[in-house]
Amino acid sequence: MMREPLDTTVADAARRYDYLLGGKDNFAADRQSGEQLRTAFPAIRTAVAENRRCLHRVVRYLASEAGIRQFLDIGTGLPTAPNVHEIAQQVDPDMRVVYVDNNPVVMAHARALLTPKPPGLTVYVEADLRDPASILRSEALHSTLDLTKPVAVLLFAVLHFIDDHDHPHQAVADLVAALPPGSYLAMSHVTFDPLPDVARARLTKLADPAAGHGTFRARTRPEITRFADGMQLIEPGVVSVVDWHPTDNQETRSTPAETAFDVFVARLP
Numbered sequence: 001m002m003r004e005p006l007d008t009t010v011a012d013a014a015r016r017y018d019y020l021l022g023g024k025d026n027f028a029a030d031r032q033s034g035e036q037l038r039t040a041f042p043a044i045r046t047a048v049a050e051n052r053r054c055l056h057r058v059v060r061y062l063a064s065e066a067g068i069r070q071f072l073d074i075g076t077g078l079p080t081a082p083n084v085h086e087i088a089q090q091v092d093p094d095m096r097v098v099y100v101d102n103n104p105v106v107m108a109h110a111r112a113l114l115t116p117k118p119p120g121l122t123v124y125v126e127a128d129l130r131d132p133a134s135i136l137r138s139e140a141l142h143s144t145l146d147l148t149k150p151v152a153v154l155l156f157a158v159l160h161f162i163d164d165h166d167h168p169h170q171a172v173a174d175l176v177a178a179l180p181p182g183s184y185l186a187m188s189h190v191t192f193d194p195l196p197d198v199a200r201a202r203l204t205k206l207a208d209p210a211a212g213h214g215t216f217r218a219r220t221r222p223e224i225t226r227f228a229d230g231m232q233l234i235e236p237g238v239v240s241v242v243d244w245h246p247t248d249n250q251e252t253r254s255t256p257a258e259t260a261f262d263v264f265v266a267r268l269p
Contacts, residue, residue: 013161013214014106018078020048025078025109033213040202041195043258048157050259051188052080054241055156058186058265059084061245063091066184066267068152070145074100074129074175075158078109084154089120096121098141102128129158130166132174151179155187157261159227163217172227179268185231188241188263192218194256224262231266238264 011033015026019034022045026034038044062068069092073084076099085097099110099122107126123144127134135141145151153175162168176185192200207216225238236243240256241263 011213012103012105014077014101014103017048017157018080020045021052021080023078023080037203037206037213040206041199041260043254043260046254047259047261050241050254051157051261051263054188054244054261054263055084055154056082056087057245057247058154058156058263059087060091061265062152062184062186063088063095066152068150068184069095070149070151071095071097071154072100072135072141072145072151073097073154073156074135075155075161076101076106076110077157078106085120085122094119096144098123098125098138098144100125100127100129100135102126129155129168129171130162132171132178135175136178147178148180150182150184152184152186153179155185155227157188157190159187160190160217160219161215163215169226169229173229176231176268181268183268184234184265185228185268186263186265187224187227188261189224189227190216190218190260191221191224191262192260193221193262194240195260196257218260221262225264228264228266231268234265234267238262 008027009029011029015030016034019026019030071084071088085095088095088097101107104126107124110124121144123140125135125138125140127138159168192203205211206213209215221238239262241259241261242254242256244263246253
């Protein structure tokens with residue numbers, strides 16, 4: 001089946017995120033959308049940068065302290081160094097990483113730019129989180145990861161692009177159900193909870209499908225915590241990305257209101 005031609009006149013979440021991180025793999029529509037979001041929430045570049053830094057800390061924790069040797073990174077987005085496999089393979093060169101995204105442009109960039117150093121193994125699966133079975137039945141996944149041994153599933157900055165009618169909590173539960181005990185789920189998610197009313201109202205208006213920025217569903221901390229049902233939350237629990245195992249000087253850290261991202265790491269008993 002032929003794919004639809006790439007429409008560069010419509011903003012894309014992955015390319016917009018790349019733009020906000022200072023990347024070059026984006027188009028005018030992505031930059032325009034990013035700037036409209038920045039007008040509503042001036043700290044948005046700080047937010048995406050802090051989210052990325054938190055991802056790095058989480059991967060290091062899982063590899064170094066939790067002993068994880070297999071990662072499943074869903075909603076990987078456009079490559080932004082250092083990437084998950086690069087961080088993990090600094091701990092153990094034998095790390096195995098599967099990247100998953102439903103965006104063919106992301107997958108094309110990933111295959112071209114993400115080159116693992118042997119003996120580690122990295123593969124790329126084009127599948128949709130809204131259909132977890134499409135991920136779990138992937139031959140590439142099963143040839144790379146041993147699902148009888150602990151796996152860390154990463155869902156960073158992806159679930160807020162899935163609306164409630166696509167049952168995101170059930171999708172995550174289905175993924176977790178396929179994992180063996182000792183596996184981990186780590187995720188970050190946009191929340192408007194710490195924002196002042198004015199910023200929250202502006203962003204809520206932009207999140208309307210009619211605004212042309214794509215599907216977007218910020219969630220409250222209790223809604224985010226539900227994704228960890230049946231799992232053991234690792235300290236400090238569900239917190240702002242700037243408060244999860246911070247390494248920066250306390251005086252220079254961003255605030256939860258500047259980041260608007262919550263994060264947690266949870267272990268499957």
